[in-house]
Amino acid sequence: MINSDDLRFFRVIATHSSLAASARSLNVTPPTITQRLQIIEKKLQLKLVDRHARSITLTDEGILLAERAKLILEEIDDLHESIYSQRNEVAGCLKILAPLGFGSKYIAPLVTQFQQQYSSLSVELELSDNPDWAAGHSWDIMIYIGELRDSSLRLSVLAPNKRFLCAAPSYIKKYGAINEPADLRHHHCIALRENAEDVTMWRFHSPINNKDESIRITPKLASNDGRVVKQWAIEGQGIMLRSEWDVAAELKNGELVQLLTDYELPSANIVALLGTEQRARAGRTTKFLELLKTTVGSQPWH
Numbered sequence: 001m002i003n004s005d006d007l008r009f010f011r012v013i014a015t016h017s018s019l020a021a022s023a024r025s026l027n028v029t030p031p032t033i034t035q036r037l038q039i040i041e042k043k044l045q046l047k048l049v050d051r052h053a054r055s056i057t058l059t060d061e062g063i064l065l066a067e068r069a070k071l072i073l074e075e076i077d078d079l080h081e082s083i084y085s086q087r088n089e090v091a092g093c094l095k096i097l098a099p100l101g102f103g104s105k106y107i108a109p110l111v112t113q114f115q116q117q118y119s120s121l122s123v124e125l126e127l128s129d130n131p132d133w134a135a136g137h138s139w140d141i142m143i144y145i146g147e148l149r150d151s152s153l154r155l156s157v158l159a160p161n162k163r164f165l166c167a168a169p170s171y172i173k174k175y176g177a178i179n180e181p182a183d184l185r186h187h188h189c190i191a192l193r194e195n196a197e198d199v200t201m202w203r204f205h206s207p208i209n210n211k212d213e214s215i216r217i218t219p220k221l222a223s224n225d226g227r228v229v230k231q232w233a234i235e236g237q238g239i240m241l242r243s244e245w246d247v248a249a250e251l252k253n254g255e256l257v258q259l260l261t262d263y264e265l266p267s268a269n270i271v272a273l274l275g276t277e278q279r280a281r282a283g284r285t286t287k288f289l290e291l292l293k294t295t296v297g298s299q300p301w302h
Contacts, residue, residue: 004076006040007069010048013037014066018055091120094284098143099194101226101246102270103127107143110295114288121284129194129224140285141292142273145243147197147266153273156289158296162244163265165202166256170236178239178259181215188238191219192229202241204263213263243268248301270296 009026016022019037023030041048048062058066077092094114098107104127115123142153145161175187181204191199199222203214220238223229226246233240234255250256272292274285 002040002043004073006043007065007073009036010040010062010065011069011073013049013056014058014062014069019051020054090118090283090287092122092282092284094121094123094141094288095139096123096125096141096143096288097139098125098127099145100127100129102145103143106245106296106300110288110291114291118284118287129226139275140282141275141288143270143292144273145245145270146194146268148271148273153275156272156274156293157269158272158292159245159270159299161268161270163241163268164244164247164251165239165241165259165263165265166233166247166251167239167259168234168236168255169257171233171238172257172259174236181213181260181263184215184217184239188220189217190229190232190238190240191217191222192226192240192242193222193224194226203266204260205265206263208262241265245270245299245301 012025013019013022013033016025019033020030023033026033037049044061044065046061047059048065050057050059096107096111103125108125111123111125115121143158148155171188178184178187181202184202193199200217200219201214202217203212205212221229221232223232226242229240230242230246230250232238233242234250239259247256251258272289274289
């Protein structure tokens with residue numbers, strides 16, 4: 001007979017496109033995945049997965065098992081959480097999703113601090129600039145920065161976050177300053193591709209005349225890694241649009257200068273998105289959200 005560990009394992013299989021991807025997710029070898037899957041199939045005397053050259057598909061029985069496993073595991077997790085809540089304990093597994101750069105710099109240190117405070121708690125932190133919204137309800141807390149088009153998740157603002165147009169002094173010396181957004185069409189621009197946003201449409205607002213202006217740039221350089229984009233800008237390779245949290249230090253020490261200071265760009269507040277109602281009110285979620293509000297809310301990048 002299969003147990004809850006088998007169900008959790010098979011849920012990983014069911015949510016990945018290949019056994020190799022499942023192995024990477026669980027940090028084990030592909031043969032380990034294959035062997036564990038065979039054991040489960042032998043227990044049930046059913047074939048759950050059809051294996052192809054570089055992918056897998058679930059059989060009808062596999063689809064049924066994956067769907068029921070999701071419901072069963074959610075019930076088990078809810079039961080555990082109810083028991084811990086009765087005892088006023090912070091326990092279980094806190095699952096956090098955060099942007100790569102911001103998560104590495106500000107969330108990861110908080111995770112270790114929080115886990116050390118509560119010995120019965122484990123934490124899973126995933127860093128990604130292209131979050132899978134379809135799996136949103138499997139996380140307790142998701143840290144998000146940018147334009148949030150649509151979400152059924154509960155939102156809690158952690159800190160304001162402006163966006164600035166920046167370049168290195170060496171770039172301005174070589175190519176000249178810009179006086180209005182339209183000048184960007186004649187400059188080298190650097191784009192950061194993240195969150196499936198339209199990153200080549202840069203929008204500006206002039207408070208002086210209450211005028212909005214949008215410029216479609218053609219990037220000379222583009223990357224999905226904010227650290228790479230910022231380094232390119234510091235090296236004088238072009239003009240970039242970046243969040244205040246990421247460039248505050250460089251603007252202060254002179255490695256970068258802010259451009260078009262008479263214009264405002266759309267803000268990208270740093271927010272926490274909370275999962276399902278049960279996860280949102282869990283003790284571990286509530287306590288970590290309090291820590292986030294205190295720490296991130298103080299805007300440590302200043």
